[in-house]
Amino acid sequence: MNNAPISTHNKALGYVLWIFGFTGAHRFYFGKPVTGVIWFLTGGLFLIGWIVDLFLIPSMDRQADARFAQGPYEYSVAWILLTFLGIFGIHRFYQGKWLTGLLYLLTGGGFLIGVIYDFCTLNDQLDELNKGA
Known part of the structure; x- marks a missing residue:
């Protein structure tokens, strides 16, 4: 095995x-x-x-x-979305976080502060979501 x-x-x-x-x-x-x-x-x-x-x-x-836990949320997909579309909050929508996704969309990723935060915590966010799924 x-x-x-x-x-x-x-x-x-x-x-x-x-x-x-x-x-x-x-x-x-x-x-x-x-x-x-x-x-x-x-x-x-x-x-x-x-x-x-x-x-x-x-x-x-x-x-x-x-x-990190495997689950319905793919780490690579989320990272590609964050890296290239982070200021639009697309990675947040992918995670089902609609409210913060809209906030990012309207504020350019929380004036980039949210994007920087997500660069530091995205793996842990996805790990938590995957463990809860």
């Missing part, structure tokens, strides 16, 4: 986000918001951390798969 965790995150998407990794995008995606903020503020830890992360993505993927 295989006891490996079911995949919740997509390694290929992690590598795509790594291209923008000096912004911390891949670290946020894999549930590492503290280092994501550090990468964002330091340009991928002065590009050195960004290069090292190229080799760390498989382990970050495994850690995310083990940490």
Whole structure:
């Protein structure tokens, strides 16, 4: 019997986000918001951390798969929606959070404060929704 965790995150998407990794995008995606903020503020830890992360993505993927619950809400879909349409709240609508989705839509993602908050907490939000489903 295989006891490996079911995949919740997509390694290929992690590598795509790594291209923008000096912004911390891949670290946020894999549930590492503290280092994501550090990468964002330091340009991928002065590009050195960004290069090292190229080799760390498989382990970050495994850690995310083990940490976050699988369920009806796909992490990759939510992250793509947040990354490209976050100011419109589309990721919030996807999660069934209609009130905050409308608020984001009317205020440009809560004047970007809400979008930044979601970059740091989206994995935990989805994990909670998936565990409750």
